[in-house]
Amino acid sequence: MKLDFVLNNKRVSINVKGGLRLIDLLREQLDLVGTKEGCGKGECGACTVLLDGKPVCSCLILASQVRNREVTTIEGLSIEGEMHPAQEAFTETGAVQCGFCSPGLLLSTVALLNENPEPSREQIRRALSGNLCRCTGYEKIFEAVELASRRINGLSVQNDKV
């Protein structure tokens, strides 16, 4: 069947099989392999993408569910080569180790910051609790989100790096 939707700010029109998961549409048919599969069961959040700005597990969603809606993947986060402040912050604070969880965590972060540009630690924890990371122990990720938040809000960012 034919599927129309907006992907990373571009219109896409593509033929898909019924029952196809969104993650497979992205990875296999559209070759956007930045979205990762860690569990296939909605438990790890590695496959998180934004659907109309809200984080969803692309392993739990059918491709057909994104009809006429907007999907953002990690590939769509940087605009014309310019990194999103969250991407920069993740790089600088050491929030990335193996990086397999990073695309999902970044999209959850962006969704959080869009909704709440100055989240508290507690709000950050809750917003990211659906994204498992086995490497970092989360601490540096929290710091990255806080740094990105300050940057987005144009606050001073001195002395915030170790």
Next chain:
Amino acid sequence: MILRCMKHDSKHKIVGSSVPRVDAFDKVSGRAKYAADYNAKGQLYGMVCYASHPHAKILNIDTGKAAKLPGVRAVLTHEDIPGEKSFGSVIPHQMALCSDKVRYSGDVVAIVAAESIEVAEQAIELIDVDYRQLDVVSDPKVALKDGAILIHDENNLCAYHKVRRGNIDEGFEKSDVILERDYSTSKIEHSYIEPEAVLAEPGENGGITITGSVQNLYSIRRAVARVLGLSLNRVRIIQATLGGSFGGKDETMSALCCRAGLLALATGKPVKMVNTREMSMRESYKRHSYQIHYKVGSTKCGILQAIESEIYADAGAYAAMSPFVTWRSAVHATGPYSIPNVKTDVYAAYTNNCYTGAMRGFGSPQICFAIESLIDELAEELNLDPLELRLKNILKDNSITATGQGLKHKVSLKEVLDNVTEKMGFVDKWKQNREQKRDTAFKRGIGISCSYRGISLGAEGTDAAGVIISIQTDGSVILSTGLIEMGQGAATTISMIVSEKLGITPDRIRFLSADTSRSPDSGPTVASRTTFMAGNAALRGCHELLERIKPVAAELLRCPEQDLLFENNSVYAPNKTSEGDRKIPFSELADKCFQKGISLFAHGWYKSPPTTWNEENGQGDAYFTYVYGANLAEVEVDCITGNVRVLKFISSHDPGQIVNLSGALGQVYGGVIMGIGYAMLENYAESEGNPLVANFDEYLLPTACDIPEIETTLIHNPDELGPLGAKSLGEPACEIAAPAIANAVFNATGMRIRHLPLTLERVKLGKELVRIDSRGSVKARGG
């Protein structure tokens, strides 16, 4: 986050500072390519047929129906293996495809390559295997009894190690207090978020190239060459960006690479195989569960006299790294204490459970949990506080370890213990907590733990590594080594060491991922050996290069060689040359050398200092150096539900010299949280050889909501053997979290829990509850 860094030095330009990871940009932009992101034109999809029983004789395998399914290109069994059917670094008995019997539920009897995953899955359903079920052995102690059902041809003993020091009977005679305790730990899944994946491509000359999520490329290459019947130079293993490993992508990947390789050679097509989480959990090896018995003797005033221990590790169906893992347990069994009389026996036994192998900590988290709980129990018995008893017995400079090794470096145990206890006012708090009312619902507790850890492989095996440094004519540098980046930050650390020595900024250094055909066999990336071994090898390579380029630079600057300073991508001779402070860009120097025909390529090779080991009595210089660490945990126990919340965690370590501060902290946080998962949540439960968990719905990992505030203090204590003084950090951080938490729970509730994890029911009821029905993803397994 709070960090205190002791005695920070400024001797180094870059080493010791925080540098963003060299690979972070690719990772945050989604461009880093992990194994499952690789595709090849015309590729087929591989799938495995798992054993239907954990222990059974294979009577017949019928692949006829599967082979006839349209879209299926190959169905292979053990009969189609051109080389040996089994592989293994220590004992080569792990089956690529099972022939006579299956030994655990993750064993594979047949494999399929098809045009799509769906067809491959259907074909698997059509494979008929006749089994005769055998009794299942699931307890390592039972496995070692006379007359036990055999898993392999010989008895079920996979490994045995002992340590004997002094006279154990005399030690107990001299003791006023003797305590005997039993502890156990659960089996742990590595839980790298990236499941295993490979792409195998048939190459020229009948060889094969495999790109995959591989940790130890060379052992995997040996396995593939052996099973495919190829020489090593025709098997090329390339490491894709690795989505975590923690010791876990070794034998599991050997098996997957062998299978994909068999299918690729049989079909002449590229074959991609990607494990689902369920497959990964079912098949991949785990951290060993241990059953530990301790007997400890002490004088009234708390001087340890003797420790006797008997330790059983569940090796599961295959040996994998068990012999080495349990050897480390034997060496460390008595903890970081001076004990004159020691008797340690460690056994690893085959069972029909999932096999076990290397995982971050490598045989020490189990031991640390038990010995550090035991020391607290002894303190209680002696009416001492836990810190006092530790301080009376810890290893100091020139102490002799349980294996008879004199410690010739600076032993920083007291310092790390002081670091975690002083600021929190540990002893006072510990005493106050004991006065809490019996009926308060929420009780506070505080606990400590400490450890020493031999770094690198030690007497476990030959220990050498190489790094290739290649300066380009524009002054940029390419690094490659057989030790790998797996997320732990090795690429950045080694780049920084080279940067320090050659005066080239890290952005001008490119660290290539490992490739068996291009980089030297440097042994496994395990045992926290990477910084130490590859760092030292890199230093040697830099030294060699400097020897060659310095004369050229000196000539250009008209100064003696010893006045040269390499810094910030240039070389100059400050205040020394007639040319004033003229700086020559490194690029110019490199080009000049090239013009003169001077080689800008070096291979630094480093072999570790000697270690010794006597199998007969378990005495020797087991490791060439050690690192030290201490933890403190503060918890709040909800006495109504049994829920334990870790409020605060302090971790102090002695990594020698910190190379990348940000990376070092990342290792501590990640290690501590992995340790908290070990302490409170994780358990790869099995019943009669069948796994009871299949995905992260029931195998619980710590989330962003579960983690405490963590404070880290790193000690600056350069080791003369380490590269620029650096030792290691990744594993020590992980091994002592669990005992600190268990000790804190005791401090809060007065209840000693000797079995991990500290689940609600263990904390609330003091016992485990038995599950009757399968739930969650377990039902879905295989379906």
